[in-house]
Amino acid sequence: MIFNPEMETMARGEMQKLQLQRLQEVVRRCYENVPFHRQNFDRAGVRPEDVRSLEDLQRLPFMKKSDLRENYPFKLFAVDMKEVVRIHGSSGTKGKPTVVGYTKKDIENWAEVVARAICCAGGRPGDIFHNAYGYGLFTGGLGLHYGIEYLGATAVPVSGGNTPRQITLIQDFQPRGIAGTPSYILNIVEEMERMGLNPRETSLEYGIFGAEPWSEEMRAQLEDKMGIKAVDIYGLSEVIGPGVSIECHEAQDGLHIAVDHFLAEIIDPATGEALPYGQEGELVFTSLTKEAFPVIRYRTGDIASLNPETCKCGRTTIRMSRIKGRVDDMLIIRGVNVFPTEIESVLLSFKQLAPHYQVVIDRDGALDRFEVHCELTNEFMRGIDDLDNSESVVNLLKEIGHMMKNALGVSVQLKLNKPNTLPRSEGKAVRIVDYRNKAGAVK
Known part of the structure; x- marks a missing residue:
């Protein structure tokens, strides 16, 4: 590990102390600055001072995606708009888009966790990195981009589409890493094969794929066709974007959560009851350091489980399973x-x-x-x-x-x-x- 090992290998007890301190701070900031949170807490009969341990997190009310739409566009921001330096959002295909904001510090933290994620996947400073995630309101492209630069690698901001150009740039720039949705990367592979090119003969050594659920069989196809290590990355704009968690290239056995920035739970999607480690349910996140748009117990709708065991790569961070699917899918x-x-x-x-x-x-x-x-x-x-x-x-x-x-x-x-x-x-x-x-x- 070449990036921030003190956070990724911290003793569990020390990390929990840091998480509790940051949880208390974000709960207090939400209660004082966001009317939605204050009303939500008051209805649940809890106040910031009631959070004395990590177990007290379960006393706090949930957030849902509908809360974002009902408070569109900026009512959930916890800072003045003068402090917001960037806005991202969903496509809005089911109505108003969900809107999230970032302060300068949020962007710096995001870049750091993505840089850590790229290292986890096998990346290193000096790499040329082909970023085929879409740029724009979608967090994928810019999220990876800033992490690549923060790491000290070279970003190729090709975005999605124009597949022949993608292939030309891969051939000419000789990147070591690539990122995109697995389905689109397979499109690139197919086009290479139609052009008479062998996708295994490129310079690529590792790929970071996400933004859609994909199976182990899909991973096997990507690795076999491209001759790379294919790892799964997870994130969503409501929490921060890509970089919330990622697989390590050594084990490819669960996604390491950036636990100093995000607190994860698994709940029963029907009852909301917290479930123990290893049990499958709905993934819930609380952001611990986000300034502009913090979330408290945000229900992602994604189905997964959590594993607290130390990974063979040496990281002590909590790992989440790969996403099985969404509750609504x-x-x-x-x-x-x-x-x-x-x-x-x-x-x-x-x-x-x-x-x-x-x-x-x-x-x-x-x-x-x-x-x-x-x-x-x-x-x-x-x-x-x-x-x-x-x-x-x-x-x-x-x-x-x-x-x-x-x-x-x-x-x-x-x-x-x-x-x-x-x-x-x-x-x-x-x-x-x-x-x-x-x-x-x-x-």
Whole structure:
């Protein structure tokens, strides 16, 4: 480890003292400066002085994404607007965007935690880093960018899209690291292969991928096709952006949380009850150092678990599991709960399938119809002219269906498509298309 080892290897007791001190400070600042928090605390019958231990965190009320929309745009800011140096926000596809603000110190802290994250992934000062996350209101591009520079690496701010240019820059600039959504990086790989290039022969050695749930099978494909270490990064704008947690390249076994800046909990999504280490539930974050837009017990909607054990890399930080999915992305298929990543795990275990799929949901009368659309590889399609009358396609459908039922506990309708027919994304992949309530609704 070459970056801030005193924080990442601090004894648990010492870290908890620091967390409590910072928690008390942020609770007091929220209560004094943000009417929403003061009203929320008063309704719950708690005051800042009631927080005497980390366990007292559970006495505090939750925040939800709807609270951000109801206080749009700046009512949740805890500082005067003269101190806000940057604003980020969501796309606002479901109404008003969620808006977050940053002071100068917030930007510095964010850059530091992202720099630590890049080191955790195997990055080092002097690297050239190809940043294919989108720049703009989305926190991904600028979040990684400032961390790259803070580390002392060279940022290539290519953003998303224009895939041929991405390939040219990778060839010419010879970056050591790359970041983006895993689905878009796979698009780059596909385009390289179509151009007759071998993605394993680039200068890239490690990739930092996130902004969408992805499976271990997706990681295996990325690593095999690109010859890199692929690690998962986690963050959301409401908490700070990318850099809240990341896997280490040594273990790739859970994402190390920057625990000096963020306090994590797992709760039962139905009851709000705090769950113990190792148990799966909804991930909740409290920001400990954010000045402009602090959050107290923010319900992320993401499903994960926490692990307090020291990692083999030597870091003592709490680790979170990879995100299984979102509470609102969970599909209920004939009474069985299924996440898209579970479907992905099955599909990507078949070498005959490309790593692209969509779940299409529609209604047949009173019943929901679930279809999984996947894509065949060019190699498998050689010599097959008619998908409907191919014995090898029929046998493959049966094999996938059997494995899907064993893995998910329920059967789904499978649709095999020719290569390069499913839509591609330059950002987050659209995995769920739901026609039940309105035409073309996507997640």
